[in-house]
Amino acid sequence: MPDIRNVPVAELKPWPGNARLHSRKQVNQLAQSIRRFGFTHPILIDEENRILAGHGRVRAAGELGLAQVPCLRIDHLSPAEKRAYVLADNKLALNAKWDQKLLADELTGLITEDVTFDIGFSLAEIDGLIATSPAKANDDGKKVGIPHAPGAAGPAISGDLARTGWSVARH
Incomplete structure (x- = not known):
């Protein structure tokens, strides 16, 4: 079972090559979602607390004044796999279609x-x-x-x- 731990927002670092942009509107929507449903999806981080997935949710947490967020540490990936994962996590969701x-x-x-x-x-x-x-x-x-x-x-x-x-x- 993965170990999800609360990590102070101040200790989280954005991934240096994160190519995904989050508009003010989207960050507000994420904040509203967190306020309404709670923090239901942990932030994925590496062993150095760099964000692999969840940059927008971390910004929304900051907007809400949350001191900590749930994080899942991913420490089995090579540097190249981390770079690939950051891109894949964002792109693969965009490839889905709606019924x-x-x-x-x-x-x-x-x-x-x-x-x-x-x-x-x-x-x-x-x-x-x-x-x-x-x-x-x-x-x-x-x-x-x-x-x-x-x-x-x-x-x-x-x-x-x-x-x-x-x-x-x-x-």
């Missing part, structure tokens, strides 16, 4: 649960996915989707939810 119908179903399910936190999809993406998926009905038999103000072309959003990029509710 559009299942994604639309999951988003629709979240809407019926009145979920109101940012999961990284824009309103336009959500609206487009649901619009191209067969119509779903909730328990009341009403169509489910992103609410639109009467006569408006786009989704109705307000307040803090407008800034998160994710706002859902029942029709």
